[in-house]
Amino acid sequence: MKRAPWEDRIVLVAGIWLFVSPFAVGTPWLSHPATVTAMVCAAMLVSCTAQSPAIPDAVQEWVVIAVSLGLGASPWLLDYSQLRTATVNAVAVAAVAALCALAALVRRRRVRPPLVL
Numbered sequence: 001m002k003r004a005p006w007e008d009r010i011v012l013v014a015g016i017w018l019f020v021s022p023f024a025v026g027t028p029w030l031s032h033p034a035t036v037t038a039m040v041c042a043a044m045l046v047s048c049t050a051q052s053p054a055i056p057d058a059v060q061e062w063v064v065i066a067v068s069l070g071l072g073a074s075p076w077l078l079d080y081s082q083l084r085t086a087t088v089n090a091v092a093v094a095a096v097a098a099l100c101a102l103a104a105l106v107r108r109r110r111v112r113p114p115l116v117l
Contacts, residue, residue, distance in 0.1 A: 007104040008049045011064055011097045015045030018071075018093045025085040033078040034086040041071040045097060057108055061101040068098035 019042035021027070022035040029035060044067045048060055055063075072094030074080075075087040 005104060005107075007100040007107075008060075010100045011045055012049040014093050014096050014100075015042045015049065018042035018045065018089075021089050021093075022086075025089055027083060027086045032080065034075070034080040034083055034090070037071065037074045037078060038086070038090065041067055041074075041093075058105065061105045061108075064101040065098050068094040068101065072098070 018038050022029070022038050027034045027038070045064060048055065048063050048067070051060075072091050075083075075090055081087050
């Protein structure tokens with residue numbers, strides 16, 4: 001079995017942290033948009049990176065970027081930016097996941113498959 005790239009492992013850990021973080025940082029439980037957003041985005045990040053052999057690499061990275069953009073904008077779109085720890089957590093996890101996905105896209109673009117003659 002092929003080992004997952006380092007970018008996928010970091011996004012996986014970030015997704016797990018995002019799922020656990022509402023309990024760790026004291027965000028209100030399930031009735032709050034910050035908690036629901038964190039758990040839904042975490043599930044999307046974890047499922048996308050855990051299924052990496054089944055999903056084409058470029059599709060996986062673009063999904064991670066899209067989820068990260070939504071997660072990063074969610075404190076202002078869903079009006080929970082007054083919760084400082086939840087906002088910082090969402091933006092930080094979104095930045096880490098998006099940067100890892102962009103790094104994977106750049107790395108995979110540089111590594112070209114050999115030409116078959």
